Amino acid sequence: MKMDSRIALARGGPILIFVAALAPVFAVHLHAQGFGDQGRGVVQNPATRAPRAAAPKDLTGYWESIVTEYWRYRMVVPDKSDYVITPLNAEGRKVADAWDPAKDKAEGNECKAYGAAAIMQVPGRVHIYWQDDTTLRIDTDSGTQTRLLHFGGSAPQGEAPTWQGFSVASWEGFRPDSVRAGGGGPIRDAAVGGAAGAVGRGPREVGGEVPGYLKVVSTHMRPGYLRKNGVPYGANATVEEYFDRFTDPYSNETWLVVTTVVTDPQYLLEPSITHAHFKKIPDGSGWDPTPCRADEAR
């Protein structure tokens, strides 16, 4: 037996050394690919890295909305009852048909179209910055609104709902689908908050970019409008948003794209999905704060 082991070691030793040398490399690879640690995590450790430090992408700065689509619904106040493309149910259409901007103005509800479900659609500029290590803040010049994206926490109980509601943020998409082998199953989001990966190691770059995007879920909102013309969302609506940024290699301009999914059992037949994109601007020199206005586009 001793002879066998020696022979085996002599013949297999180089292979073992090779495998041992490669093991850490593939361990990272396997981990990043989602093998062997389903339900745990990404290559971040929340105990050692705050959400600000763990950000896979820098979303901060000044951004200007560029309205290249659905211009007639965003750059002008659409006509009453124009809810084309929005999946309103019968009750929602009834509310939209009764829209009265003068009444909103008289009742102090001019911010109805500036709530969390719609504010990213309103033409204007946004300023994104870290209020602290766990709170990303978005200020808008249109309607002069403030959104606080909390990494952790939950909607306050017993407090009155607000236009912007309570937003819970998380970094997602650090790892691939753990059921890829099955081909096409839904990806389970893996938040930094659930991570237990290698301490102090940042996410691995792929193609020069760090994987990941910002997911924000907002609830506890005052009922408002999806469009300026009174297309409603109710008090139980949920707003799910995905923030992503990239640089266009042709123009070298940096863009922020926000995909918004509004789910509202009261007024929508199915979730409503919209997009807004913003171009990075150098500073806040064009900042043009306006109050909420029921009868203007911004």
Place this chain on the structure above:
Amino acid sequence: MKSTKIDLKMQGLWFLLLLLLLPVRSLWAQADLTGEWSPRIYNDGRDVGDYTGIPLNEAGRLRAESWHPEQFDLPENICRPHAFDIGLRVAPAQLYISTELDPATQQVVDYHFHAYWSDFRVWMDGRPHPPEYAAHKFSGFSTGKWEGSTLVFTTDHLKEGFITRVGVPLSEKATVTTRVTRYGTYLTMVFMINDPAYLTEPYIRESSWVYDPQQIIPAFPCEPSPEGTIIPAGSVPSYLPGKNDILTDFAKEYGIPPEAALGGAETAHPDYLKKMKTMKTLPRTTTKHFERQG
């Protein structure tokens, strides 16, 4: 006997090494895009004469203004496909994405995007784009790579087509960069269209789909036929410059200054709202324009 045992151990070591090497393929795929995706953008929502927010140059605007809606009724256009990106936006753009793997290396050779109106492959194997003189197609030629959690692919060799369904042109010189990101059960594509012939700057727009494994994409049984068309043989409906009598209908129906309706890069910026306040509008012809769209 001893020799057999040693060989088995050797085989085991090699097998272990092979196991470690196998997942290299998945480095190519940072998220699983494959499967059935149900669209959530139903059309591009534009009427004839609505070029708002599109960075058209003068040549693009001239082409757009000469376009006649009846061009779709020409027999040769009835089954004409859209360029790949707008083909993914036209209802019902049910989408199926699959991959083809190299049987030897198990690496992804291409992503195959199949929709009712659009079908194309995104080559992931590092092959170069063909020379400029190679054939241009409605599906173009696409090569891709992963950037973070996003599949980014560049398409060129497109045939002349349209950016919108109301005649805004896309030239054969256009390049489209598409970014595909999966957000849980949602799939978002960001299209960045560069067209030196008709645009002054890149034009950006998005579409989204929802994961829908039960979806069944119907066939597209279209056959070119003169039957049912109202266009006499040999004629091509179009408008000469300045003669398009339906061009301002959009502006009149929506109460938008005709100048704004003509588009241009400036119209996409929030500050354009101030400028619009100084512009004249035409007398409105209706406020119920949306009713005809169902």
